Amino acid sequence: MKRIIPFSRFFLPAAILSTVLAVAGIIGYVVKGGFNLGVDFQAGLIQEVQFAPTAFSLTWTGRGNATVSFDRTSLYIVISGAGVEGITHQFSFAEYETVGALTAALPSRVEGIAVKTQAPGNSLSQWLIYSAQGNPQLGNVPYVVHYLSPGSATIPIGDVRDSLISLGRTVSVQQLGTDADRHFMIRLEDSELETGSGVPAEKIISTLESSFGAGGVAVIRSDYVGSRFSKNLTEQAGILLGLTLLLILAYSAIRFKPQFAFGAVLAILHDALIIVAFVVWSRMEFNTTTIAAILTILGYSINDTIVIFDRIRETRRIYPDDTFVNILNRALTETLSRTIITTATTMLAVLSLFIFTTGSMKDFALALLVGMTSGVYSTIFIASGFVNLWDIQARKNAKKKLAGGAAVPAKA
Numbered sequence: 219m220k221r222i223i224p225f226s227r228f229f230l231p232a233a234i235l236s237t238v239l240a241v242a243g244i245i246g247y248v249v250k251g252g253f254n255l256g257v258d259f260q261a262g263l264i265q266e267v268q269f270a271p272t273a274f275s276l277t278w279t280g281r282g283n284a285t286v287s288f289d290r291t292s293l294y295i296v297i298s299g300a301g302v303e304g305i306t307h308q309f310s311f312a313e314y315e316t317v318g319a320l321t322a323a324l325p326s327r328v329e330g331i332a333v334k335t336q337a338p339g340n341s342l343s344q345w346l347i348y349s350a351q352g353n354p355q356l357g358n359v360p361y362v363v364h365y366l367s368p369g370s371a372t373i374p375i376g377d378v379r380d381s382l383i384s385l386g387r388t389v390s391v392q393q394l395g396t397d398a399d400r401h402f403m404i405r406l407e408d409s410e411l412e413t414g415s416g417v418p419a420e421k422i423i424s425t426l427e428s429s430f431g432a433g434g435v436a437v438i439r440s441d442y443v444g445s446r447f448s449k450n451l452t453e454q455a456g457i458l459l460g461l462t463l464l465l466i467l468a469y470s471a472i473r474f475k476p477q478f479a480f481g482a483v484l485a486i487l488h489d490a491l492i493i494v495a496f497v498v499w500s501r502m503e504f505n506t507t508t509i510a511a512i513l514t515i516l517g518y519s520i521n522d523t524i525v526i527f528d529r530i531r532e533t534r535r536i537y538p539d540d541t542f543v544n545i546l547n548r549a550l551t552e553t554l555s556r557t558i559i560t561t562a563t564t565m566l567a568v569l570s571l572f573i574f575t576t577g578s579m580k581d582f583a584l585a586l587l588v589g590m591t592s593g594v595y596s597t598i599f600i601a602s603g604f605v606n607l608w609d610i611q612a613r614k615n616a617k618k619k620l621a622g623g624a625a626v627p628a629k630a
Contacts, residue, residue, distance in 0.1 A: 221551075222544070222547050222548050222551050223547060223550070223551045223554070224547055225546070225547050225550045225551070225598060225599070225602070226543045226546060226547055226603075226606060228599060229599060229602070229603035229606060229607075230603075232595070232599035232600065232603060233599075233600070233603060236488055236492075236596075236599075236600060239491070239492055239495055240488070240491045240492070240495065242495055242499075243491055243492070243494055243495025243496075243498055243499075244495075246495060246498040246499045247494075247498050250498055250499075250501070252498075253497065253498065253504035254497075254501045254502065254503050254504055255503075255504050255505075262405060262406050262442070263405070263406045263422075263440070263441070263442045264403065264404070264405045264406075264439075264440075264441050264442075265403070265404045265405075265406075265422055265437060265439065265440045265441075266394065266401065266402070266403050266404075266437070266438040266439040266440075267401075267402055267404060267422075267423070267426065267435050267436065267437055267438065268347060268364070268366065268399065268400055268401045268402075268435075268436045268438055269366075269373050269400040269402075269426075269430055269434055269435060269436075270347050270364035270365055270366040270370075270400065270434065270435075270436045271336070271337065271364065271365065271366075271431070271433065271434045272336045272337070272362050272363070272364055272365075272433035272434070273317050273335070273336065273337040273341065273345075273346055273363045273364055273365035274317065274321050274333055274334060274335040274336060274337065274363055275333070275334045275336075275360035275361060275362045275363070276324070276331060276332070276333060276356055276360065276361045276363070277331070277332045277334075277356060277357070277358060277359070277360050277361070278330055278331055278332075278356030278357055278358075279330050279332065279358075280297075280328075280329055280330015280331065281299070281301070281302050281330065282297055282298055282299030282300075282301070282302030283297070283298050283299040283302075283355055283356075284296070284297055284328070284330070284331065284355070284356040285298070285354050285355050285356065286354050286356060286361060286363075287348075287354060288346065288348060290311075290344070291310060291311055291312070292308050292309060292310045292311060293308075293309040293311075293320065293343075293346070294306055294307065294308055294309070295307040295309075295324070295328050295331065297328070307327055307328050309323060309324065309327075311342075311343040311344050311346075314343055315342060315343055316339060316340050316341060316342060316343060317335065317337045317338070317339060317340075317341040317342070317343060317346075317365065318335070318338075318339025318340065318341075319339075319343075320343050321333045321335045331356070334360065336433070337365055341365055341367065342367075345365040345366055345367050345368075346363055346364070346365050347363075347364045347365060347366055347436050347438075348436075348438075349362065349363070349364055349436040349437050349438070350437045350438060350439055350440055362433065364434075364436035366399075366400065368398065370398070370400065372397040372398060372400065373400050373430070375391055375392075375393045375402065377429075378391050378402055378404075378426070379391045381425060381426060381428075381429035381430070382404065382422070382425060382426070384425065385406060385421065385422065385425060389404065389405070389406050390404070390405045391403070391404050391405075392405075392503075394576060394577055395576055401438070404422060406422065423435050423437065455506075455509050458509070458513070459490070459509075459512070459513075462513065462516060463483055463486065463487070466482060466483060466486060466516075466520050467479055467480075467482075467483045470482040470483070470520075470524075470527075473524070474527055474531070477604070477605050477608035477609070478527050478605055480604065480608075481523075481527075481600075481601040481602070481604040481605045481608070482520060482523045482524070482527070482601055484600060484601065484604050485519060485520075485523055485593075485596040485597055485600045485601035485604075486516045486519050486520055486523075486596070488592070488596045488600050489515055489516060489519045489589055489592045489593050489596050490512060490515075490516065492588070492589070492592040492596075493511070493512055493515060493585060493588060493589045493592065494512075496585070496588050497585070502581050502584070502585070503578070503581065505578065507578040507579075507581065507582045508581070508582075508585060510582065511581075511582050511585035511586055511589065512585070512589070514586060514589075515585070515586065515589030515590065515592070515593060518564075518589070518590055518593050519589075519592075519593030519596060519597060522557060522560075522561075522593055522594060522597045523596075523597045523601050525553060525556070525557075526549060526550065526553050526557075526597055526598070526601075526602065527601075527605075529549040529552060529553050530545060530546060530549040530602075530605075532549075533545050533548050533549045533552070542606065542609045543606055543609075546602055546605070546606055550598055550602060557594055557597075557598075561590060561591075561594050564590065565587060565590060568583050568586045568587055568590070569583070569587065571583035571586075572584055572587065
């Protein structure tokens with residue numbers, strides 16, 4: 219006979235531990251001034267910049283329109299417009315290995331394009347970096363292409379913060395990738411923005427270039443969120459989480475008895491509080507990706523809870539004369555191997571995301587790892603513990619009714 223693990227002995231210690239963690243999360247929220255809100259929930263400007271010197275600049279004086287783009291393997295010049303035969307010129311980095319070879323080939327193959335080279339001619343073409351700054355549709359205004367060699371000196375994040383002090387106290391800087399990438403995310407709250415479109419973005423770049431050199435900052439991404447949009451998104455996120463809890467409560471109440479429904483909701487509330495506490499104390503950016511992680515965790519947790527509740531119900535039918543606490547321990551023991559295998563295999567995929575990705579996807583994977591661990595714990599000790607507590611209370615009430623002369627006690 220398979221040995222039954224007495225999970226019920228740990229229901230009370232688990233409840234105490236969960237209470238401590240939840241309180242720690244609330245304290246952290248107050249002490250640290252709330253979440254580290256991303257630009258999705260906080261009106262303002264967010265820019266990803268990379269400190270990379272100018273490789274060359276392009277201008278266009280030919281017929282039609284010329285647009286520049288490139289990927290990791292090639293640079294493309296697309297010619298289009300009325301009265302012009304559309305054509306795409308591809309400059310493969312394998313064929314033009316250096317910046318010198320590439321810039322020499324551009325005007326010779328594309329009539330009307332002018333190139334001004336600033337990088338050493340022996341710089342590799344594969345070091346080129348795409349910048350969102352400027353208009354990729356070429357014209358009289360030079361379009362700047364940057365490059366970053368692997369041996370470039372690192373730039374401390376403290377130096378970047380110091381250079382932006384003049385923009386206001388609500389400017390925050392976060393490093394992305396490794397030190398060698400020289401890649402940073404800069405956020406400027408709406409209260410610090412000047413009026414007029416594009417002014418804040420230009421001000422950030424001009425401020426950085428005044429400290430680190432003109433033409434040495436490439437804009438990788440630039441986004442702006444208005445105050446009305448951020449407010450609506452915050453309200454919708456709260457409504458979404460509330461509706462999720464209500465739907466899970468309704469589903470659980472229909473499929474199981476009320477005590478199971480409340481136990482399931484209590485477990486996912488516990489998971490939400492644990493991940494919130496983790497986000498608060500780790501200062502992980504709270505954005506739409508975090509909301510997606512929380513919803514994913516809730517879905518994973520309720521799935522695990524429903525599986526175990528199904529086994530409890532089946533075990534109760536098989537052993538109708540056994541005590542409820544023994545039924546709980548037996549059901550949890552029988553599903554333990556399934557829980558471990560399912561969680562471990564899922565975590566392998568999530569762990570791969572955490573190791574091999576960066577930025578918001580890495581945060582998403584880290585939140586999932588924490589939430590999945592909490593989900594297994596809450597299913598075994600919180601949801602089942604609540605159901606066991608309900609049964610104990612129901613039996614006490616039944617005994618009181620019997621003592622008071624009740625003919626038929628209420629069945630738990």
